[in-house]
Amino acid sequence: MTKLLLINAGSSSLKWQLVNMPAEHVIAAGQVERLNLPGTIVKVEVGHQKTKEVVETLDEIAAIDRVLKRLITVGGVQTLDEVEAVGHRVVAGGTLFKGPIKLTPSRIDQLRGLSELAPLHNPLEVKCIELLAQRLSGVPQYAVFDSAYFQGLPEKTAIYGIPYDWTKKYQIRRYGEHGISHQYLANRAAEMLKRPLSELNLITMHLGSGASITAVKNGQPFDTSMGLTPVTGVMMGTRSGDVDPTIVPYLMKRLGMETPEVVIQELNASSGLLGVSGVSSDMRDLHDAAKSNQRAKLAMDMFVNQVVKLVGGYYTEIGGADALVFAGGIGEKDPVIRQSIIDGLGVLGIKINQKLNEADHTGFLEAQDSRAKVMLIPTNEELAMARDVQRLMDAEK
Template structure:
């Protein structure tokens, strides 16, 4: 048996899960929400018993230390030496990493060199890996890549309208992100619908502080909203989503910035829901403020509109969809966003059962006469990661 600690470090939260392999049996899980915001929220679930508390603001390093402390303090494990392996979600693997790997010093260096593809994520994830390597010396560490799911996107959606030689020579393409989640959601949708995955056309919506939408045709991804980097696509918590590239030199002049990287960082960290609202990157805060704050209401409206535009485009691109799947912190927990999105898709004949939507239980939310099923399927990136890591461990044992 292998006791595996899984770390899923995102832009606004850090999720973790302790599992036993090879069965992927969960032992405990938790989450640190509102990273780098006042009043971070720590959640731990052990044997179905939930603990929730508010702590002073935590960054990703503080969150990792908090997780390690609580694993022992809450007697989930007798000591940190009980952890046999650690798995990490890594956003950008580029063309270098196309499947899960065991981390070495050389591979960690390669991850650092891919930071331009995910400036908010890869550096953060490398820091988490380094911290856990130091805290758990000698414990093998593994990486599972979000971008791997989209490695085989068709060229017509994978590359940009730039000289083809640039795409080929500089490996410029749509890498996509949240692939671990989108793959899992497609697989779970097939189980929920009782149909083989390769017979289904699906639109998977991973909506959280980071948000992306993917079109899945006959079980394979054919298009996705994030591009070369995760700043593109939808308006997100602090990320701008799609903007005119001419905005970069324009803002360099207007804001008196010395480098394009300074603009890109602001598009990643000061934009999106936070930038438009001027209040918060957290959708819960915006709902609370929207009745009296026009900019908070505008941020909500922009988010909903962009989701609808992408779903509509993918619906046509797929030639119709069997199901729309909501997941992620917003997709799973925000019935108002789900209702607003589906109401605007009524022109396609897609409808929610309002009572099911308000109840927010996993499963079907669509009305009986809906042209496509609407599913709420809580994503489980950690389970998907565990399965990929087990494959790597098994292959390592086969080589011994």
């Protein structure tokens, strides 16, 4: 058995698991929510025992150190020497990395060079990799890429309406993100529907602080909402989602900014739910604020509308869907948003069972007369990562 530590560092949360492989037995797991926000939430689960504490604001690096300490204090391991390998979720692999890899110093440098493709993620993930290389010296580390799942998108959905020579010369295309999650959701949906994945059309929605939507046609990814970088698609916690590109030079002139990077940073870190509401990037905060704050309500309404618009477009693009799948922090835990999205799709004949939805019922949520299944599937990126890392480790033997 190999004790594998999995690190899934996102834009607002950090999830982790300690897993015995290849048995896929989860020894301990946890999540640090509301990173870089007041009242960071730290959750740990060992067996059937769960703990939750609210602490002062933690950044990602402090969260990693806390995870390592908790591994020992909660009984996951007696010493960190028992951790035999580490697997990391990395958002952007570009065209350099089309599958999972074992990390080396030169490959870490290459990841750092891809930061433009995921400015909120890749630099953070490199920091996590380097920190764990220090804390767990000599332990092999592996990277599993979100973008790998979308390498096979058909060209008509993968590229942009720019000069084709630019597309090829500069490798400009829709790389997509959350691919680990979308792939897991598609496979799990097929299992639950008891049908071969190759026969299914699905729309998977990973809705959290980072949000993306993917159309799956005949079992294969056909289109996805994130593009060259994760700032595109639907508006997110702090990311703008799709905007007119001429906004960048327009704002540079109006705000006296000298470089486009400053504007891009604002589109990544100060926009989305936070920018529109002026309250928070966390949907839970907006629910509370919306009772008296019209901007908070507007931000929520915009989010729902953009999801509806994309899902409706994908539904026609792939010729209808067998199932719509909700996942992610919002998708799994916010029945109000789920209800609002499905209500917005009512013209397609898709309906939700209100009681099942309000109970956060994992599995099937559709009403009896719904044209498509509506599913809530808690994503398990860590399990998908563990399987990829195990395959690499087996190949090394």
